[in-house]
């Protein structure tokens with residue numbers, strides 16, 4: 001726990017629920033490790049109280065805060081400026097208070113790309129299959145396009161959601177090819193056969209459904225394929241185990257969790273988060289098994 005005094009700079013999280021968030025642990029460990037005078041606090045904020053809560057954080061000179069469900073979209077109308085990524089994604093997860101001016105960012109996609117870079121995965125000119133088209137997929141897909149991927153194949157149970165993401169990407173990154181299909185075993189096999197990165201952004205494989213995977217037939221996982229799961233609990237999902245059995249390189253979701261936090265941390269403090277230390281502390285604490293749903 002950092003020493004708290006009148007110079008302590010405040011950061012935090014607003015959303016509902018916030019009780020299961022890893023962010024207070026991650027940021028407070030990082031502040032303490034770097035011995036910088038900051039503190040991170042979670043606040044359970046209902047939709048009705050969003051506007052006045054933002055005003056309160058501003059009045060109390062919070063340096064910034066994270067935003068989680070259900071406020072990632074609605075908060076945008078209360079901010080003074082929005083970054084390009086956040087505008088394209090249509091959601092904000094990090095706010096910086098620059099002397100009373102609130103600036104919104106989205107670090108989810110940046111955090112994901114950072115996690116791939118940590119594993120020496122270059123995105124330029126890759127063909128990528130992304131399964132799922134929810135909030136996380138949207139951030140990731142847009143960031144992958146901005147990072148120079150050659151082709152994105154978007155697959156989802158509800159295919160209309162892929163079309164929405166595809167049209168945003170085609171508008172802003174016209175060089176990329178975007179293909180949309182329903183998430184079926186056949187379409188997945190077809191997409192994976194021409195891809196060098198497969199990403200799962202569905203909840204299949206998370207703690208409450210850890211025996212599930214988007215893949216039934218493991219033979220579609222070829223040697224050149226990198227397999228990545230956004231799920232971080234468990235950090236070794238069934239999909240990643242299938243991929244390892246097929247000798248594919250794998251990337252789990254813990255890197256994205258830490259990466260999105262590290263990007264917010266840097267925006268608030270100007271410092272680099274001690275990510276290796278934070279990751280070790282999460283694993284040591286056994287936090288990943290505490291969350292059962």
Ligand code: NAP
Pocket residue numbers: 108132133134135136137156157158161183201202203204206230231232253254256257258260
């Ligand atoms: P979301 O907005 O609820 O979207 C979930 C997506 O998964 C939707 O596209 C949904 O399809 C699909 N889906 C749900 N159940 C399915 C099923 N049984 N079969 C096939 N598709 C199914 O969730 P999200 O926020 O994008 O999160 C998705 C995953 O990413 C979660 O596991 C979450 O833990 C993980 N995540 C990780 C991080 C990180 O930092 N590592 C950050 C955010 C999220 P429909 O559109 O048809 O409903």
